[in-house]
Amino acid sequence: MASSNQPLAFSALSRSRAAGDPSDPSFATTLAHGLDLLAAFRNGSGSLSNADLALQTGLSRPTVSRLTHTLAQLGYLKRDAKGRFELGLGILAAAYPVLSALKVRQMARPLMRDFAAYAGGTVSIAMPFGLDFIYVETLRTTDAVPHVPDVGFTGTLATTAVGRALLSLSTEDELQRYVQSVKAERPDELEYVEARTLPDIELCRERGFALSLGEWRREIFGVAAPLYRTAAGDCLSVNCGIPSFRFSAEQIERECGPRILGLARSIRSLVDNN
Incomplete structure (x- = not known):
């Protein structure tokens, strides 16, 4: 255990909800939008459709559709029997190193x-x-x-x-x-x-x-x-x-x-x- 002078970044999450920071050319807006979709499932939201995700994130339906397709292909989302989306096991695999440390x-x-x-x-x-x-x-x-x-x-x-x-x-x-x-x-x-x-x-x-x-x-x-x-x-x-x-x-x-x-x-x- 040790103390630190590293500052806490209280606004780190909300940056991904912005359209992007024009003053920051390194900010990857598409990646941020994809993370916004994953964040929509926080705290057991259940399965969500593309329409639900568009409503929650403010993104257009075509953008959401492309992102959910990509995330499903990578294992971070999966479809249920009704064709709606749930979080996939890729999320759990990504979290394991954090928790185990x-x-x-x-x-x-x-x-x-x-x-x-x-x-x-x-x-x-x-x-x-x-x-x-x-x-x-x-x-x-x-x-x-x-x-x-x-x-x-x-x-x-x-x-x-x-x-x-x-x-x-x-x-x-x-x-x-x-x-x-x-x-x-x-x-x-x-x-x-x-x-x-x-x-x-x-x-x-x-x-x-x-x-x-x-x-x-x-x-x-x-x-x-x-x-x-x-x-x-x-x-x-x-x-x-x-x-x-x-x-x-x-x-x-x-x-x-x-x-x-x-x-x-x-x-x-x-x-x-x-």
Whole structure:
């Protein structure tokens, strides 16, 4: 584990949604459009037709048709029985080197399992993904939860405990860039970020954990703690999504918060010693 001066690129994802940066001759617009199509399937959108993809991405139907044909030929998309598109195994193959390089996933699992059993929720490790987070590991001990995410699940940084924990690892300059990216790309979130997210980031830095009590989803209380920042500049945090009927808001703050802080410390110790 090591800290880094490498800046976080909060707007990295959204660049592919632009028509291309005229000032950047190296920007491959066609490639970006293809990645936009793949991104449309995030978080279990199910199968999508060319018309669905055109609507979601803003691309023309002929462009979408050419891109889906190419992506299907390469194994990144496949057709279902109705001729609609689903993600193909090429996506999983491409992700394998990324996941296998994150050794913290294997080391942390026993500790995560213990916390999941205690809380009756889902424990995950997350990293920033543009203005969102993405789970790189997740574990639960029961299916009796209202939300069951898996590796690759994404959600907004702004309203979640895990997002605030990740943002607490950033520098002040990086936080300013984050706010500017929100203003440019998700203006509807800006007021919330300024009023709630930024103060909660400071609170996380003070006490070591962050909370989101039904802000992201009403039926879920989130508690998270920052883990560390790698030499490459990647940030990681650990969180638990807990059904709101299991603990009161006061218990989440008084009991679960210090416990997840302890979990984060134990995970860091494992990483430092391996």
